[in-house]
Structure formats: structure tokens, C-alpha cells
Amino acid sequence: MSAAVSRVVLVPGTLALLPEYAGREDPVAELRAAALAAVAWLGSDVTLVGDEQGARVGASLLEVVSRQDFVLPQPPTVSTTLASARCSTSGAGGPAYLVVGNGSAKRTDKAPGAFDERAEAFDAGLGASLRAGWPEFDARLAEELWASVEGIARLGSLGDLGEAQVDYDDAPYGVQYWVMGWGA
């Protein structure tokens, strides 16, 4: 990991995380819990990295965790051990980055971009490189598969991040989401 960077978190840019699109039931409850736990771990001085929509999602998550009455949501299926460990060290010094991006949007027939047989392999490769802390992907294929990689591409410029802790890795609506964190 670069000496200049202390903590980095990746969350997906799904608009379902925004309060203006809330329903009576949360379709991304597990993802939201993981994302909020990870964002809370970043502390208060955070640089947002992502495209315009992604930045809105990131800003919204940061606003939620900054509230005085913020309590981590804990759906029973979420790994609360990791979330708790992260929160216990919240606010460590050094620059922190919240990167907003996600994998393909063509994982199933009902995915936003419909099924593309290349999507699963693309997401597997991108996911593995993210876990290793050095994202690599085919930019043209990413565009064809509707992956939101603008923020992820800039993640590489932060230097060698080291191995990621993965809090969420799933494609519940045909779009590949990750919540990952790097740093001490």
C-alpha cells in the first residue's frame, strides 16, 4: 500500500442506495449495511472518487454515517464481525478515499443490459484484481458490459493497495456489486 494512503473503500453506484429512491422494504439491505459499515470506517475526511452518479451515491453514504445518531444497520446475514472491527478503528489518520464503481450489468436475462455470456468472467477477473489491490480490466469490454469503472480505474492511481477485505460480493439484480476495503 502507498504510504500516502491510509484507507480506501469501494462501493457500487446503485441508485437504490439513495434515500430519494427508498421504498417501504429495502431491496439492497445487506449491501447497504456492508457499504455503510465500510464508509463509517473511513472516518470524516474522505475524498470521493467516481462518475457523477457514483459521486451522488458516495456523498449520500458519507452523509448518513456523519449523522450523530448513526447506528450501523445489521441484517442478520451481514458479516458484523468485520463491520465491528472496522468501526472500532474508525477515523485513523491519513487520506481516505471512497471509490464508487461496480462490475457488469449483464449477468442475467433480467439484468439491466440483459444477459451477456462474457459478463461473469469479466466480473471474476476484475474482482480478483481488486482483491489483490491492483485493478485490471479491458476498458472496451467494460463499456460493452455496462460496468461502472470510472472510479475503479482511478483506484489504480492510488498505488499498490495490498489485499482487500471483502464485505460484499454478489450480483443480486444482474449487476455485480462489491464492498471492499483496503488499509489498516
Next chain:
Amino acid sequence: MTLRLRTHEFADEATLMMAIVNRTPDSFYDKGATWAEDKAFERVALVAGQGAEIVDIGGIKAAPGVEIDAAEEKSRVVDFVARVREAFPQLVISVDTWRAEVGDAVCAAGADVLNDAWGGADPELVDVAAAHGAGIICTHTGGATPRTRPYRVEYDDVVRSAIDDTVAYAERALAAGVPREGIVIDPAHDFGKNTFHSLELTRRLGEMVETGWPVLVSLSNKDFVGESLDLPVGERLVGTLAATSVAALAGARIYRVHEVVETRLTVDMVNVIAGRLLPKRAIRGLQ
């Protein structure tokens, strides 16, 4: 406005399904299907399972027919109310009666609301509700005698009449000691009204909502729906739900119904459109 029906409290924006449970052999819609006590009890269990917040138990059909005195009416509903109270403590129990004597007995047996479908025909009903801390439904009948059909009734302005009469009734109930949060007004479609009156009340229901009193509507399978579409009882569900949509958009709070599930879906859909209720679960296009 927050509704409190005896011990049952509901949030400001909550809409409530009041399921009709007839302990009568001759009501117009079910034609005695729940006349037997066990059948009526099964109906309560069914509608409670369907999510109805209130049951409205009635021992006398609204239309003219064999005279049912207070003793007979009590024999039909009082013990039944006690049985429902014991089995369904979370359910609001309303009893459709205009008689104070019956109201007193059913409240003692556990009823939470007195649904006075005949608009204060017995002036002591409010005192009974007050004495028991029960809620009351204040309906408009244009002064009709209980169990009579309208005959050449006309109004200068049926909505004005409905507002004036139900608000006056609500204020009388309040003065008698009925809790403000337990008082509801009801334009009483088809009671003392022809089809044109009921349609105008539906169209202008928002004026009743603007009074600030919670509004109940009883539209289910009624003749104004049947005459509007030229359909007999049994074929009026679609028309009922269309009328329900208009009432929901206007802001009605309580829906007295035969079909709980269909009405709940209709009311929720309208309130989601109106922006008073969030969609149940939205992900399309947001992934």
C-alpha cells in the same frame, strides 16, 4: 390526524380496512353466508388474516325487512363480540348499530367503535360511546329513519349537507365526551341518497376530508356502483374499486369493505401514486 379507537392507535397517514361481518340472515351482499355464528367467526379469522385492521359486526341488515328489536339484535352480536375480542385482541371491533342499548352491551363485551350507520337516530348513542371510551362513526343520512330506502330525496347540495350533519354529529360526540381521536365521519353512500348523490359525494369527497375529521367510506358493492355500470350484486367489484380509488385519492382513511385484499391493494396503489406512501419495494432501473 392520529386515530385512537379505544386502545388501538394508528399513525396519521395510516389507512384502515374495516371488514364487514354480518350476523344477519338477509344482508344484500352475502345473503346470510355468515348468519351462523361459526361462519361469522370464520369470516373474522379470514379477514384478520388478510390484514383487516377493523371488523364491523352487524346484526341487522340496512334495508327494510323483518323488525329486529334490541333484544334480538343483542342476541346476535353481544356474545359474538366477546368471542372475537378474546380470540383477536389486536383487532379493532366495530359494531354497526344505531341503538344505545345495543351499543352499551357490545362495548361492555369489548367493542371499540360504534358504527352509527343511521346518523344519530338514537341521540344517546354518543353517551354510550363516551362512557366506554369507544370511538364513533358519525354518518349522514339526511335524516332518514333507520332501515328505510330513499324516496324522492333531494338536497340543495348533498356534500354541504353531509359535511354540516356529520361535523355537527362529531362535535356533539366530542361534547358528550367521546375522545376526539376516536371520532370519524362518513358520508354514507346510498343512505338517504340516490345514485347521483352518492356519485357527487364520491367526486367531492375531498371537501369532507378538508374538515379535518377522519373520513370513512362505505362503497362496497353498493347500488350506486351497480346503477352506474348496470351490474347486479356480485358483479360490482371493479366498480367498487374504481370508486375506492377516487376516495383514496381524496384522502379517505377507513374503508368499509367486503373484499379486504383487493381494497387494500387499491388504496395502497393510490396512496403510492399520491406520494403519501412509499412503494413497497423498488429496484427497477436503480440497480
